Amino acid sequence: MNRPKNVTQLSTETFDICIIGGGASGAGCALDAALRGYKVALIDRKDFASETSSRSTKLIHGGVRYLEQAFMKLDLGQLKQVRHGLEERRIVLKNAPHLAHPLALLTPVFSWFEGLYYGIGLKIYDWFANDSTLPKGKWLTKKEVLKRMPTLRKETLHSAVLYYDGQLDDARYCLALAQSASEKGVVVANYVEVTGFVKNEDSQLSSALVTDTLSDQSFAIQSRIFINCTGTFADTIRHMANPKLPVRMRPSKGVHVVLPFETLNSTDAMLIPKTSDGRVVFAIPFEGKLLVGTTDTEYKNPELEPILIEEEVDFLLETLRPYVKKLPERQDVQAGFGGLRPLLAADPTKSTKRLTRDHEVEHDDVSNLVSLLGGKWTTYRLMAKDTLDKVDELFGENKACLTADYPLAGSIGYEPEAWKLIKEQTALSEETCRQINGRYGSRYPEIITLITQNPDLAQRLVPAYPYLWAEVIYAVQHEMAVSPRDILARRLRLEITDWQATLQCLPVVCDLMEKELNWSSETREKMEKTYAEQLQVYCKSAGLL
Template identity: 40%
Template sequence: MNRESMLDRLRTRTEPWDIIVIGGGATGAGIAVDAATRDFDVLLVEREDFGKATSSRSTKLVHGGVRYLEQGNVSLVMDALKERGLLRQNAPHLVHDLAFVVPNYSWWEAPFYGIGMKVYDLLAGKYGFGKSRILSREETLERLPNIQTDGLRGGVMYYDGQFDDSRLLIHLIMTAAEYGATVVNYAEVTEILKGVDGFVDRVNILDRESGERFTAHGKVIVNATGIFTDEVRRLCEPEIEGMVAPSQGIHLVFERSFLRGEAAIMVPHTSDGRVMFAIPWHDHTVVGTTDTPIDGPSYDPLPFEQEIEFVLETASRYLSRPPTRSDILSVYTGIRPLVKAGSATSKTSALSRDHTIHVDHSGLLTIVGGKWTTYRHMAEDCVDHAITLGGLPDSECRTHHLQIHGYDDEIDGLSNMGVYGSDAAAITLLAQEYPELAKPLHPALPYIGAEVVWAVRHEMARTIDDVLARRIRAIFLNSRATLEMAPSVAALMAQELGRDVSWVNAQLADFRAMAASYLPESAVVQQ
């Protein structure tokens, strides 16, 4: 997957694209895969890097959504459970099942949550990951050695899915490219223009690396920009009413020792109305999340001090070794593109996680909302709408059983190299051919130089941030260690990209400024 060859296609294209997708997150990538596999000519452009905003900052779960079941949204849960099963089937190197335990401290919790999880099992049907069951106190402690024991009666265990979000995203982008889609990061849509009939038919694009400008014509233009949905819609209708109610959520990352055992913890009720998870991920412990309404979108949002305190306080109730602020290795913040409710509400946890498809008066097709787990169904729905809107040839969706790039059902997906799937062998060979690339980039993290080289050559990584945040997950796991290894990564990238020392210095300055948002001291007080 080579960026320059993608730009060449953009330069030389004279015919309209069938579908132009604005946005390179989970939704946009899914649409590109769906449309390309239906043999449509597809162009996907992303202003920053693929997954820079929301799609790389999830709770790392592929799940039906136990909380939505409690809210009575059975259809959303059933759809998500089906998609969860399809995703594990189509990307087994990136998606695996994980046991969750709901610890019980009151007599009523075992029957209440036990029945609820049995309903969850039934809704999953043939796509189930395993049967839930009630655990004794001893069984709960066996699975969660670090759980708070005072008052513990037992637990309820159920199964859901876990994944590496940005690795899946990159493999979706690569899948789209393999099926003929043209995909370009750092390509900003600066204008959406209308034809004589008043409907959108072309976009002006700026290559943010070179400054080169392009005009691309499209039969259908899709806005799949998540938290930036309203900003893009206003490119063609400036006075349009907004659709998105942004909500911020944070996660704290700790050493793996805070959550020994192979199970995750699910706390079904916190004081802000959300569930709280403590999960093992890449040999670390991730705890979150929060749900805080905010005014607008940002690529690098900062955590609120109140959020950090809330997560630490909640975690201390359930972990026998309460984590403190000094134990935080990294804090990451994501913004959810929730669809506004019909009536005003300040409680974003009550807003729908389902997706919405909307066609503006100008003919711009917008999809917003949804969740990572249902990205494939969202894409199918959007492309079906695009076919009708653009008068494109009828074509059935082909992604239900489509193997995603890297598909490997034998590799250990929990290992560091496992997330590359079938690409792991090539990266290992690269490290064997060039021993200096086999050396760890930092003693606190498992990554090696060969992964950096691979990311630049094959995964369209253009900046240090692209590599350290989304090709490997270093900044999410240990922000200080990542800052220490950044110069080595910059040197490797400069060699691959043919950049000079001024590029290295500029990259390091930009990365250090960005990486500060992953440090707990970056937190701001919400007014």
């Protein structure tokens, strides 16, 4: 993933397909298109997975909430969404086992009737999945529950229903898709923004006018067809191509707070099935912390970054209150993040909580733009398949989709126990070795090589976390990271788990990047100052300052 070389290719070559948007759906489309033999470009105006695709609940699931709504309201659309999610869950887990794994979830209940109700629902969920790769759910006694999750409130707990879904590192999974696409010949570049289109005599798109926002260089990308995979920003690209198209997107904001792992003190997750706003909330172990979310509120201006605010912190903490012995205080919150769901505005009268997460492939006959609208992380591959099937149809082709059985970057030869080999070869802690194996999979030797060449790179960025100097160098050299936030928010996940630790290690990260990217002292100072100010805004908005 050589960015300067790729930008040159974008400006000088002609492509079959140019994909706009480097999130899960765009990277998924790029890999699918490359495997079908097309010449492909993939661009994003920011970094890969910098928006919705790095700010999910980190679950791979069919959606137990959608299943309940499907039966309660006889909604076949919700049922279809659950079925698609459960079918794709198995594939997401299989294709990148270093980045995705099964996760046990407990649903605490306060009465025999509640246990029966949720037990039957989750049995149906298991049956609907028809997936032998995950353990089956069961109804646990109070004693069994407290053994697995000792911090739950004993006085009111009756029992809990256990079931299984999947968990992933969303940003790194998206990066693995982009890497895999790149290795199949896709010309990939982040920080390339579309500013307009050029049309031929038939008013159809022939090239995209873009700006490399790092160099401020503008040029045109020529392509036979353009695919719009920009999520909540899809209407912007659609209206650039054809101003007469109706508005389709209705963004919804969801936020998470990050608490100490000891809040639940369990490797299991918890599903809270009832909240005051009529949805479910998850409490999920991730990167040694506990993510709690998500909310669902309509969001009018997607150009403004959705950030955590005090009222949302209080709502999520209050949602935990009936379940835990000791309710965390606001000062226990260590970080948080907000994201936008790319919901389709099929019915403007529905609240965003009632809109499905299904997707739609739209082809505009006037401009020839193809737009992938809606959807969710779990079904990214199916979304990409449907999109490329449409492109095949427009090209008069009929090519097979090969992504269901295509192992992603880092998964070929991956061994869960390879952390032991890393420990034998280095003086690193077990925690660090496990983390390296989980982040890079079978490509971990490249990190070890950097440390062997320069032992200083074995140092931790911050003492409390197992992130190494070497990983900063690797992210710049091999993962197209060009800013400290690319590294600390997405290549490593420190920004979403600990804001103060992120601020603490920011100078070191900037020093390492300055040398690797030949920054001027002014650029280095600006990078550190801008990001530090951003983090301070997040802390203040969440009521943590």
